[in-house]
Ligand code: SF4
């Protein structure tokens with residue numbers, strides 16, 4: 001998936017579901033946004049929902065468990081077609097199940113959480129954990145029940161999220177994914193044990209500092225992301241050549257080519 005399409009996917013996942021709101025959120029031209037929407041539609045990854053809004057349609061994945069008494073996704077997820085905001089129990093959800101089961105929206109039909117699919121063990125039963133994990137096109141989403149907003153930082157959850165996040169980073173290519181934690185209107189991205197607050201739609205460049213910790217820089221545009229990525233590549237080259245390279249701070253986040261002189265100078269300063 002190219003960067004523009006990825007940006008459109010992230011915008012939709014963040015709640016921009018009309019073409020205008022996608023353009024507003026991404027800064028893309030109408031032509032580019034529409035091309036990306038058409039390409040996603042052609043791949044059957046995007047649909048027009050009943051109210052005329054865009055919705056991502058992840059292919060239904062076979063499940064290995066059954067929901068049982070759980071109905072947490074009917075509370076924590078947003079379902080626009082029934083006017084349901086995040087973290088509010090759906091008006092159709094009862095102790096006996098969904099009262100419009102046969103007519104429930106496409107999003108509800110295609111949804112199955114990562115516990116149901118067998119990606120995590122029994123500790124993650126959503127009703128007990130207060131967390132719904134689910135995969136979208138390019139992300140593992142960790143939707144946390146607002147009644148227990150810090151549950152994801154506790155064990156055994158945090159260590160497992162770090163492990164899943166590292167897997168998503170290291171798997172590479174089209175199978176890589178970001179790990180996003182959503183708690184009410186707060187969003188965090190996990191890079192192993194490093195927590196990135198409020199990641200932007202444009203992406204985050206990062207560099208490993210250890211096995212499971214990272215330095216990161218949040219991009220403010222696609223061009224910015226490209227420059228940050230080029231600098232990361234230069235850091236790798238210098239490390240390969242000289243065995244060491246200083247890694248700029250998180251807030252030094254607007255580099256311009258040529259990157260090498262500034263990196264070598266920073267490395268020299270840090271050695272003095
Ligand atoms: S959160 Fe998962 S287990 Fe619970 S009802 Fe939804 S799909 Fe089923």
Ligand code: SF4
Nearest residue numbers: 074090092093098108
């Ligand atoms: S419509 Fe039914 S399945 Fe969908 S969120 Fe509401 S109760 Fe759950």
